[in-house]
Amino acid sequence: MTSTFISRSLPLTLAALLGVIFSFISEVSAQTDIFVRGSGKKYPIALPQLCRESGDTGGNRTIPARIARNLSVSGYFEVLNPNAYIETPGKCHSSPSAFAYSDWSVIGAEGLVRGVIRGDDDETILQLYLFDVQRQKLVLGKEYEGDSSQHNLMADRFSNEVLKFFTGTAGVFGSSIVYTSRVGRFKELFIMDVDGSGIRQLTDERGLTIAPAFHPDGSQVLYTSYQRRVPELFVHDILRRRTRILTNGKELEIGGSFSPDGRSLLTAVSLGKQSNIVLMKVDGTPVRKLTAQYGVIDVSPKWSPDGNSVVFCSNRAGGPQIYVMSSDGGSPRRVSFVGSSYCTSPDWSPTGQRIAFVCRADGGYQLFTARPDGTDPLQLTSSKNNEDPEWSPNGKEIVFATTYGKTGSYNIAVIREDGTGFRLLTESRTDDADPTWGPVPGS
């Protein structure tokens, strides 16, 4: 599948030609604040069928339907029932704004996504617009060109723009989540869309395959496997469906993460009674140890987004706790101060402002976040077991494994950074765990 297509903001000249005025960024930000700090009500939005100027790719129906599903999943919108729409489905007008706002305000819509599609399966030209119905104003316009296999990508891209307009942060539709799941007595890697759909198996090792971590460009996943008797690091190329081994030897390599520039990786190398954080080239060649304290377990290293610091889990002071050090291994300091004797699994937000981790609390394992200096701790979950947190690429949500579902088994779930918006992505009995969230394509 090719994932490149042309995407552009509709230029002002075109806007002028069409007789519409685009809002400025400052205005966008102002509306954002009102919405996000509001009472938490969902924004009613309508997504009618697109005007089909030529061709018959089906995109006039499928594209608004996918945007509708995306916006609904985001939790910020109430997508109005198309049966309530007054305007004839797919109606075309002389210009994007030449419709009756009253047709939409009367059914309670505050937002409206309209569009025009033309062309065939080989070349689709798609124009999508977001209108503020109350202010009777066009606020966002985008044009996309590509073949019909890219309709979902176009819909995801525009969904992310709509999210950015309303919340100030672009959405993450089009990105993928990789996780582990039991297949019989084996454990394999699986991949799915951010709404839990499109699940497919990535590896077929018939072994124990654990601790996946996305490369920053989304093309590869680093993981740990027992193919060679002891845990070693492997890389799986998602598009080419190829796997290669990075490490070999009697040491155990336990998990790892790529640097933000994708040129290095950090892993935990365990031998004897200690486990050290080791910097490696992406081909698995060791560069240097960042920690080397005798008899201490140091695991789960993750970079800060600027690459200058590393967060990790260590039992150097007794039970496991979360620490931050500089990327050369210097000046470690503790981050987790939440009254728990057992904290593990750190992950640094892509905004750099918070670190997520897991602590034993409330009779289980709970998600927490704190600033990188350990201040302002926040507990996000308070029942069952919740583990393996990883931030979404926009830093707004956290994906994790939870026993909260009906099956009692671990499943993959998402929660917002403030602890609201919990939703299960999988509902299996196969212990879905260890999720890693890939980048948004084209972002």
Add this chain to the structure above:
Amino acid sequence: MKAFRSVVLCLSVLLVTACTCKTRPQSIDNVPVAVAGDVLKDVYFEFDKSELTASAKATLQDNAAWLKDNMETAVTIEGHCDERGTREYNLALGQRRAQSVYDYLRGLGVGEARMSTVSYGEDQPLDPGHNEAAWSMNRRAHFRMQMGQ
């Protein structure tokens, strides 16, 4: 006749391919089935601990005696954890448990060349239950015997 031969050749190629796919020799030892220790007894650990308890040491003394009487047997010492806590931390903890057992047996005179260690962390529970009884069974070191070495 020529056409027939081609068909037979294709069929045999298919058969070879099918066999290759099914046997997967490299996968047989990837994930041992979790079993309780039989001749060599499992030893158990406290939560988040890799130190040997008095009971574990007593078990290991019996195991060491058996190993000295059966010099042809080599063992892999597997470290395991219960499901609670984090996979990566538990993998390192399981390795420490295996190493504690290795060090103790070496002190009792079992040759280093006959022992190796590996950790399965929380991924090979003996008891799949989600309660303290299951967890205490799963925080263990297990001996996998390799005969005739």
